[in-house]
Amino acid sequence: MDEAQIITQAQKGSVAAFNQLIMAYQGLAYNVAYRITGNQETAADACQDAFLKAYNAINQHRGGSFKSWLMRIVTNASYDHLRYKSRRPADSLEEITENPGPDSVKLVSDQERPEEHVLRDELNDLLQFGINLLPEEQRVVLVLNDVQGFSYQEIAEIIDQPLGTVKSRLSRARRRLRDYLLEQQELLPGQYRLNYEP
Amino acid sequence: MANDKQPQENIERARDLLSPYLDDEISTEERALVEQAIAGSSELRRELETLRQTISLVAALPPMPAPRPFTLSEADVRPVQLPARRGFFSLPIWVGSAALVAATLICVVAIGGVYFNGLFGAGQLAPASEIALQQDQAASEPAPAEAPAAAGAAAEDTFREEGEPAQEIAPAVEEPAEEESVEMMAEQEAEGGAEKELLVEEEAEVLESEAMEAESIEEPSEEEAAPAQENRASAGDEADTMTDGAGEAAAAAPPQPATASPLPLVQATPAPAPTAVMQATSIAEAQAAPATAGEAALAVPPVDQDEAQKLPSEIASEPGDDNAARLVEIQDRTLSVTPGLIELTGSIEVEPGSVLAASLRRNGALFDDWADPGTLQTVVQPGGRFMFAIQARSDRTDQTLYSTEPVTYEIIITSIGADVPSTGPVTAVIPFDMSAIPAPLATPDATATPLPTSTPPPTSTPAPTASVIARVEPAAPTPTVIPETGQQTTATAPASQNRPGRLIITAIALILGLLVIIGLIGFWWIVRKQRG
Numbered sequence: 119m120d121e122a123q124i125i126t127q128a129q130k131g132s133v134a135a136f137n138q139l140i141m142a143y144q145g146l147a148y149n150v151a152y153r154i155t156g157n158q159e160t161a162a163d164a165c166q167d168a169f170l171k172a173y174n175a176i177n178q179h180r181g182g183s184f185k186s187w188l189m190r191i192v193t194n195a196s197y198d199h200l201r202y203k204s205r206r207p208a209d210s211l212e213e214i215t216e217n218p219g220p221d222s223v224k225l226v227s228d229q230e231r232p233e234e235h236v237l238r239d240e241l242n243d244l245l246q247f248g249i250n251l252l253p254e255e256q257r258v259v260l261v262l263n264d265v266q267g268f269s270y271q272e273i274a275e276i277i278d279q280p281l282g283t284v285k286s287r288l289s290r291a292r293r294r295l296r297d298y299l300l301e302q303q304e305l306l307p308g309q310y311r312l313n314y315e316p
Numbered sequence: 317m318a319n320d321k322q323p324q325e326n327i328e329r330a331r332d333l334l335s336p337y338l339d340d341e342i343s344t345e346e347r348a349l350v351e352q353a354i355a356g357s358s359e360l361r362r363e364l365e366t367l368r369q370t371i372s373l374v375a376a377l378p379p380m381p382a383p384r385p386f387t388l389s390e391a392d393v394r395p396v397q398l399p400a401r402r403g404f405f406s407l408p409i410w411v412g413s414a415a416l417v418a419a420t421l422i423c424v425v426a427i428g429g430v431y432f433n434g435l436f437g438a439g440q441l442a443p444a445s446e447i448a449l450q451q452d453q454a455a456s457e458p459a460p461a462e463a464p465a466a467a468g469a470a471a472e473d474t475f476r477e478e479g480e481p482a483q484e485i486a487p488a489v490e491e492p493a494e495e496e497s498v499e500m501m502a503e504q505e506a507e508g509g510a511e512k513e514l515l516v517e518e519e520a521e522v523l524e525s526e527a528m529e530a531e532s533i534e535e536p537s538e539e540e541a542a543p544a545q546e547n548r549a550s551a552g553d554e555a556d557t558m559t560d561g562a563g564e565a566a567a568a569a570p571p572q573p574a575t576a577s578p579l580p581l582v583q584a585t586p587a588p589a590p591t592a593v594m595q596a597t598s599i600a601e602a603q604a605a606p607a608t609a610g611e612a613a614l615a616v617p618p619v620d621q622d623e624a625q626k627l628p629s630e631i632a633s634e635p636g637d638d639n640a641a642r643l644v645e646i647q648d649r650t651l652s653v654t655p656g657l658i659e660l661t662g663s664i665e666v667e668p669g670s671v672l673a674a675s676l677r678r679n680g681a682l683f684d685d686w687a688d689p690g691t692l693q694t695v696v697q698p699g700g701r702f703m704f705a706i707q708a709r710s711d712r713t714d715q716t717l718y719s720t721e722p723v724t725y726e727i728i729i730t731s732i733g734a735d736v737p738s739t740g741p742v743t744a745v746i747p748f749d750m751s752a753i754p755a756p757l758a759t760p761d762a763t764a765t766p767l768p769t770s771t772p773p774p775t776s777t778p779a780p781t782a783s784v785i786a787r788v789e790p791a792a793p794t795p796t797v798i799p800e801t802g803q804q805t806t807a808t809a810p811a812s813q814n815r816p817g818r819l820i821i822t823a824i825a826l827i828l829g830l831l832v833i834i835g836l837i838g839f840w841w842i843v844r845k846q847r848g
Contacts, residue, residue, distance in 0.1 A: 137387040148382040162383050169386045173393055242377055249374075263339070264374040270341050289335035296370040310373060312366045 125184055128176050136173050143185065144169070146266060147192045153261040154196040156250040160203055161196070168195035186275045189268070193258050193276060200254070237307040244305060248298040256291035263288055326353050327360060334364050338371060416839060419832045426825040644742040646729075647700075651748060656708040656715035658687075658727070663700040666731045666742060670696045674704050677726040686712055696731075704729075717750045724749055 127135030151161035168191045179187050249257055262268040273284045303311050330353030336342045337350045354360045649662035674692045676683040688707045696702045708715040730743040
């Protein structure tokens with residue numbers, strides 16, 4: 119059964135069909151949400167809300183890219199949770215302990231030595247911190263393009279903005295992040311430092 | 317370096333295009349521009365390289381596995397079943413809504429009732445005695461100048477609004493003139509059937525009995541005790557004897573203030589039927605009073621001005637006057653006052669062929685010089701019918717008689733001539749008030765400008781006595797009706813007295829309406845909050 123049929127079933131109220139869509143896109147949705155919010159729990163909550171909203175609004179999907187349509191809901195939900203978190207910035211110590219967040223999630227690759235893994239984690243943390251410093255509209259565009267690989271056109275559909283806006287926002291986001299990384303050059307592992315050998 | 321020689325403008329534009337250049341999202345021209353700029357600028361090349369490294373680092377971020385599956389269950393997608401919406405005090409909303417709607421309707425009805433007299437016994441005829449007493453009470457006060465011209469028509473409603481029992485009003489009547497009304501009541505009783513024949517309406521008996529009650533409640537002052545006793549003692553005697561008592565009773569009344577519109581006799585007479593109260597004078601006085609109309613066809617002895625300026629009560633109270641005038645009443649009376657013309661018709665209890673002479677008074681003072689003397693006399697027609705068409709003299713500037721100030725006019729009719737009835741000469745006083753007209757109509761009086769021809773001539777239904785007021789016919793109200801003094805006073809005074817009550821009720825109704833509105837808003841807010 120292709121995606122269109124599954125969507126049709128979901129539009130008829132089939133939760134099972136919609137769950138198939140969830141299973142297909144939950145990884146992408148969660149990563150987008152996580153890169154936007156910078157917090158695992160917040161991203162998870164945003165994803166859960168986004169899927170529920172998507173189910174309730176599935177009949178409003180009139181063709182086109184379901185992925186873009188879903189990502190639009192995910193980014194909006196991420197925005198909502200991000201703003202909600204910004205109004206409640208102080209996380210309790212208990213919450214932090216029980217939910218250590220992405221920093222504690224350390225994936226260990228079989229091909230990666232522990233030292234490299236640590237260095238990689240440091241780089242990831244620094245990048246995520248730099249992403250978090252970006253304005254929301256730039257952050258979303260950078261995450262969707264550079265992290266998730268969405269095309270300019272898809273991003274334009276997701277954020278419902280013209281293509282030129284996507285280009286300019288992405289350009290500014292990249293330059294800002296690059297400047298940040300250059301500022302934090304000393305904190306980067308040697309192999310990840312931005313350098314230019316003319 | 318060649319790169320430094322490039323226009324700064326191209327470098328800046330190429331810098332902006334570096335990001336899409338890396339993504340191959342630029343046009344051919346833009347690509348050429350960027351590549352040319354990069355070739356000539358080491359700074360741009362450095363920026364491009366660092367930007368490429370940044371993108372690579374970001375793209376190398378590891379994907380984050382979802383911490384849990386986000387699949388939905390049937391329970392997650394089941395519509396939330398809101399509890400049955402309940403209103404105040406656990407009542408269904410429709411109950412509260414119905415109650416609020418009912419409250420709103422009540423307020424609307426209350427307000428409407430206030431303004432349309434629905435709550436004040438509209439359509440109910442007040443007892444005649446009550447009206448008489450109210451008239452008495454009101455007569456002691458000048459009629460409000462702002463009374464509408466249509467008060468004559470509205471008077472009917474106002475009369476009928478008052479439904480309070482006479483017992484509640486009678487004790488409050490303490491004015492001498494009111495006590496005099498009691499005495500006049502006894503006087504009329506003494507006059508027997510001749511007077512009672514005029515009581516053509518059923519209210520007469522009620523009026524009489526209530527007036528008697530008032531009499532029993534009221535204790536006359538020492539000054540009035542004697543004539544009152546005389547009246548009671550003379551009950552059942554002959555008419556002339558009784559009229560003496562009446563004259564004394566009238567004489568006992570305090571002098572009327574100049575601005576007091578109604579005559580005491582007129583005010584106090586509770587007889588329901590007559591249209592005017594007659595008071596007997598001596599033949600000589602009766603002949604003398606209207607004698608200023610020298611040009612009249614009928615020769616009438618000249619009248620003494622001093623005598624003419626006396627009120628009928630004063631005339632009748634002349635000591636030693638054995639031929640005092642008898643009080644008769646005018647039936648089917650109509651009074652029309654138009655600029656320069658006073659028309660008075662009716663039926664009087666005198667022999668046909670008798671001559672009636674009229675005399676005008678303004679606030680109690682002789683006002684005959686207003687009228688053309690030739691129009692102050694008329695001859696009684698068969699059936700006692702008569703008609704006066706009193707015309708103003710052409711040189712008068714106050715032909716309209718209108719005034720914004722309280723002013724009372726009186727027409728005193730006296731029978732003269734050889735064919736007087738066997739009962740003796742009679743006189744009648746027909747007061748009317750020209751102050752209760754709207755300002756636009758009153759203006760001509762001050763400026764001596766006649767009313768516009770388009771203005772309907774004001775007319776009035778003569779009803780100086782309570783009985784007449786009680787007999788007010790439901791004539792079509794017209795704004796040109798000018799009520800007479802007693803009627804107007806009675807018409808306006810209760811309305812003004814009732815005004816505070818109406819205002820209070822109106823205010824209460826408005827407050828209730830506001831509370832209902834606030835309640836509705838609060839109700840809507842609570843319901844909305846419950847809906848979440």
